[in-house]
Amino acid sequence: MRYNFILIFSIAFISVYHSTSSAQKVVNDSLIKEYIPADKELYATIVSMDKEYFDAYNQCDLDKQAFLYSDNLEFFHDKGGLTTSKQEVIDAIEKNICGKVTRELVDNSIEVYPIHNYGAVEIGYHKFYNNQEPEAIASPSKFIIVWQNDNGLWKLSKVISLH
Numbered sequence: 001m002r003y004n005f006i007l008i009f010s011i012a013f014i015s016v017y018h019s020t021s022s023a024q025k026v027v028n029d030s031l032i033k034e035y036i037p038a039d040k041e042l043y044a045t046i047v048s049m050d051k052e053y054f055d056a057y058n059q060c061d062l063d064k065q066a067f068l069y070s071d072n073l074e075f076f077h078d079k080g081g082l083t084t085s086k087q088e089v090i091d092a093i094e095k096n097i098c099g100k101v102t103r104e105l106v107d108n109s110i111e112v113y114p115i116h117n118y119g120a121v122e123i124g125y126h127k128f129y130n131n132q133e134p135e136a137i138a139s140p141s142k143f144i145i146v147w148q149n150d151n152g153l154w155k156l157s158k159v160i161s162l163h
Contacts, residue, residue, distance in 0.1 A: 035111050046112045046122050046147060049154045050105065054126075060098035066090050070148055070157040077161045102129045106140050119149040119157070 037043035049068075056064035066086065075083045083089050106125040113121045122145040127138035146158035 037112055039112075039114055042114055042120055043110075043112045045154070046120050047110055049147060050110065050122060050124070050145070053156065054103050054105065057093070057097070058102050060094070062090055062094055062098075065093065068154075068156055070155040072157060074158045075161070076159065078163055100131055102131060103127070104129065104138070109140075115146070119147040119154065121146055 053065065053068050055061075056068070069086045069089065071086060073084065073086045073089060075089050077083070083092070104127045106127065109126075110122060110124040113123075115121055123142070125140040125142055127140055129138045130136050142162045144158075144160040144162075145156055148155045148157040
């Protein structure tokens with residue numbers, strides 16, 4: 001329980017810090033520093049994992065997505081709430097996403113922060129295109145993914161999807 005508190009606190013701190021930094025930019029550009037990964041190898045790994053997961057998402061490869069989700073998945077959606085069942089997330093993707101929605105990463109938007117003895121936090125922006133409404137405009141939305149490293153096997157353990 002203490003470990004989950006520390007992890008959630010860390011995510012909240014990074015999110016608030018990241019949001020605060022964006023707000024400060026409007027006031028004083030000198031307060032904002034360009035994001036430079038602290039660990040370039042970790043950054044490359046997480047960017048690669050993001051691509052692997054969302055390629056499976058866009059191609060409706062549900063088996064691959066299920067493989068990449070932790071058994072202890074927590075999926076927070078600003079409109080849909082919290083889902084803690086990996087199977088419910090997969091079922092919702094199959095019903096609501098497959099063949100209907102395509103995700104595109106906003107170029108150069110990913111930031112990766114290591115989480116000691118756990119994995120990493122990925123923060124970025126992406127767009128979702130509704131294939132049923134090709135003329136609809138897709139707006140960037142923020143996402144946060146907590147990746148768990150289990151002996152070199154990376155799993156999505158927590159996802160926060162904001163629209």
